[in-house]
Amino acid sequence: MTKKPLIYWILALMIAPLFGTGTVANTANERSYEFAESAIELFNNGDYRGAIIQLKNALQQYPRNPTARMLLGRAYLRLGEGELAERELLLARRTGAHPNLILIPLGKTFLLQRKYKEIFDQIRPGQRGSRIEAEVLGLRGRAYLAQRDVKKAELAFREAARLQRGKAFPLLGLARTYSLQGDLDEAEGFVDKASALESNNSAVWYEKAEIRRARQDNPGALKSYNKAIDLQKNHIPARLGRASILVQLRRDEEALVDIEYVRERAPRETRVAYLHSIVLTRAGKINEAQAILTEAENLLKKRDPEFVRNHPSSLLLLGVIGHARKNYEDSFHYLNRYIKFDPNHAGSRKLLGSMFLRKGEAWSAIKVLKPALQLAPKDPEILTLLGNAYMRVRQYSDATTMLERASALAPTRASIQTQLGLSKIASGQTKDAEDNLEAALKLSPDGSRPDLLLGLFHLKKGEYDKALKTARLITEKNPLNPFAFNLAGAAEMGKGNLAAAREQFETAIQIDANYAPAYFNLAKLDLAEGKIDDAKARYDTILSIRPKNIKAMEELARVAMSQNELSEAISLLKEIAVLDPDAIKQQILLMDIYLRQKKLDTALNMARDLEITHPTDPDVVTALGRVLLLANKPGQAAIRFRRLAEISPQRPEALRQVAIMQENARDIDGARDTLKKAAALNPNYLPVQTALIRFEARSKNIETALELTNGLREAHPDFRGGDLVAGELYMRARRYKEAIAAFTAAAEKDRKFDAVGRLYDAKFRAGETEDAFKLISDWVTENPDDFAAKRVLASAYRRTGLVDKAIDLNQTLLSKFPNDTALLNNLAGLFQKTGDKRAFEFAQKAYRLAPQHPVTLDTFGWILVQRGDAERGLVLLRQAFTRAADSPEVRYHLAVALNLTGRAKEARDELEKALEIGGEFDGVKDARLLLRKLKGG
Secondary structure, eight states: OOOOOHHHHHHHHHHGGGGOOHHHHHHHHHHHHHHHHHHHHHHHTTOHHHHHHHHHHHHHHOTTOHHHHHHHHHHHHHTTOHHHHHHHHHHHHHTTOOHHHHHHHHHHHHHHTTOHHHHHHHSOOOSSOHHHHHHHHHHHHHHHHHTTOHHHHHHHHHHHHHHOTTOSHHHHHHHHHHHHTTOHHHHHHHHHHHHHHOTTOHHHHHHHHHHHHHTTOHHHHHHHHHHHHHHOTTOHHHHHHHHHHHHHTTOHHHHHHHHHHHHHHOTTOTHHHHHHHHHHHHTTOHHHHHHHHHHHHHHHHTSOHHHHHTOHHHHHHHHHHHHHTTOHHHHHHHHHHHHHHOTTOHHHHHHHHHHHHHTTOHHHHHHHHHHHHHHOTTOHHHHHHHHHHHHHTTOHHHHHHHHHHHHHHOTTOSSOOOOOOHHHHHTTOOSSOOOOOHHHHTOOOOOOOOHHHHHHHHHHTTOHHHHHHHHHHHHHHOTTOHHHHHHHHHHHHHTTOHHHHHHHHHHHHHHOTTOHHHHHHHHHHHHHTTOHHHHHHHHHHHHHHSTTOHHHHHHHHHHHHHTTOHHHHHHHHHHHHHHOTTOHHHHHHHHHHHHHTTOHHHHHHHHHHHHHHOTTOHHHHHHHHHHHHHTTOHHHHHHHHHHHHHHSTTOHHHHHHHHHHHHHTTOHHHHHHHHHHHHHHOTTOHHHHHHHHHHHHHTTOHHHHHHHHHHHHHHSTTOHHHHHHHHHHHHHTTOHHHHHHHHHHHHHHSOOHHHHHHHHHHHHHTTOHHHHHHHHHHHHHHSTTOHHHHHHHHHHHHHTTOHHHHHHHHHHHHHHSTTOHHHHHHHHHHHHHHTOTHHHHHHHHHHHHSTTOHHHHHHHHHHHHHTTOHHHHHHHHHHHHHHOTTOHHHHHHHHHHHHHTTOHHHHHHHHHHHHHHOSOOTTHHHHHHHHHHHTTO
16 A cells, blocks of 8 residues: 655645635534444444444535445445445545545445446556555456456456465455366365465355355355354355255244345345245245245346346346246246356256246257256256156156156155255355255245335335335235334334334234344343343343244343353353354353353363364464463463464464464464464565564574564565664664664665654664754755655654754744644644643644645544543544545554544554554554554563
8 A cells, every 4th residue: 555655745735725614614524423433333343224324414414524425335335235335435435535445345336236347447456555456356356257257357366366365355266266167176275275364254154155065065054154154144145045055954943034134134135035935835825925026026127137138146036936937938038048157057957947848848958957967966856857858759768767866866755846946046156056946836926015125125225214104004914014013113213213113113022922033123222221131031032932043142141241140141152052062252252251250270171172173273272272371381372372373374464473372372483483484475464574573583583683674675675664674673773873774775765754754763863963953954955845844854853852943943934824734733743742732723723724634634633632532533533544544644543542432443453554554654663562452462
């Protein structure tokens, strides 16, 4: 990521007064950002609907709020609303959001809408940082895959993997590329590599599940889907995949949890309708099943015909619906086109074969079914269809062979009714879909208004009055529909009418005492109002309805922990472990409770048991190592941490953390080896290189540290950051002469003020005070009209303790340019250092002159934070970040404000990104210290 030179911001500030919006606008602006800040917390907690509500409030206050526009686009994106997301992201870009914050989300909206041309035209490689460039290539690779251009897709993903060797997403892209070509072994190899890098990435586990499912390993697929959802509860594709397998296994009650979740949160997701129709048909609710399929068909047919024509999933779904409604002509048309996109889809061939037989075209049926049998040799339905086809063309020997094989595979079935698996279609997988369609095939055409989908659509858009109107329409048709009252309750919650919301949820339960969503919503209201006992009663009721509902059990455990009822929490977490032995997160949480109770032996025994069943799980190994350290068994802990280093061989940051644990376990050699491995994986990853250098320095191996530093500089001769790292090492060793040489090299490669500033510091510490001042003074002399250079000279005064001279210089300049925003901004910082109350006044004046500029926002916000007003400071610093996302100093200030307002995780993320950008900035050492503290180092 490229950091803009200081002169860029200074010149911009000189122009800024022409575009000031005034005090009144500032007030509305700040109120807008307060709403946006609240939305960010909701968004980070996965409450995208709640975030959208707050963001719309923010935009009512100030429609040109780029932070709100940007986050609104991302929230719509998470909810699958591609068109709305695209609109908001484009507005965010027009209102000043940094392009690097918009590029990738915008590309994802294009991908969601199948706008592949827009991806190729607008999401193009450039001169950005390696992280963003890799993501750009990843998006382009996915677009190529969608167009079945596997060669270009592979090239894009491989280049992305080269740029981001420590990231999983390029490897997952390669896995999809090979999976599409039918090479599941190669695909699984890439997924395994991705898992080694990011074992807690839900996308990794989703891809594992898809491959295992393609191998017809349902238990393995379910385990991986469970892990993906455990890591990201709102992972819609994983929930669809899991539900489809559960439906296939006739575990309908469990499947309904995911089906209801998806239908409520993604009402435009047509694939889930097919799963729901199967479950309803099995329950004898034929009319409801028909209505759901009709709604899905209506949604699909409302799309642009050209889009449907070139969208394989839509073709497949419409083909299935047509067959289910006995509209065979349409079904044949859609499936015949679909098979051109995916000739290796056995399920679509099976359905086409049945329709050829219906039309009396037996030879055509054989032609389409023989490849299907090669794809699925143990499918009794394909065998039955082929047997019937061979009978019709009088090839009796072949017919007998096919039918005998079918009978052996399904000896208890009087006839083969399955044609295609709705459950696998619903997951979005377009290979080997052979699940049961008996429910859908019983349905007959019967239209029904898609009221349920419409109500959820309005709810997602924040159109609460329209959602309430839809709920009333549903109740007019069916007064005993609990969904309608749950919908009305959600709408009332959105409007802030909590009492009315509660009444609606309670009515839903009166209608259907087993309606779990209403209980969850009531529990949410209870907790918000401090009614802990009532919330617990709701969760207990859910468990009486669905005794194995892990979500309700976990919520009860968390409530118990919040009330310090640890025995109750322990009991619940133990029960979860029995229900799902792979629920590692909950078991580690249980272990932490034991540690809180000072039951070290119990925690240790539990960790050892987990190690037996999950010896290669990084979380388990980490937990055991941590407990062993607490038990004063550093040798045994070191053994686990070495294994942890082997589990994640290509994850530099993870290995750096392992090295820290190894050092804590006194495994010095192991820590060194781990850091070396991490450094070899990604020579461009500066935190690991620096950690190795510092490790050697702590071990008093100064020559080794210098050798590593020089290696970094040799590997990247044009990268001035290597010189800066060397300079820092020399500075810590108080070898100022050598530090001067390193910083001089950095300045010679690119004579920017940041290098000159470091060089000044080294010269000053070396006692070369005159040379230090001469360095900056000469620059000003050589560039007498360089306004920014004079600011740096004033900064040089400040850094050497000559704050008065710095103030005098800035004030002299201010007398010539009384409304110069940059000078006002600089003086605000200087006054803050001297405790001069004018700091607030000058910062506020600069802010009022340039209320949209990142520099004034940063300075004023930072002063507010230092004055103890972290809440308001955070509002301003967030605005600064939105406009200057490539500034590490702004990210650092934002992180401090987040930490002071109790948002430590977000603070840690911002600190990591600030230091990842690279380069020195005012406060960089404090940033590193704070990051180490937040990481527990």
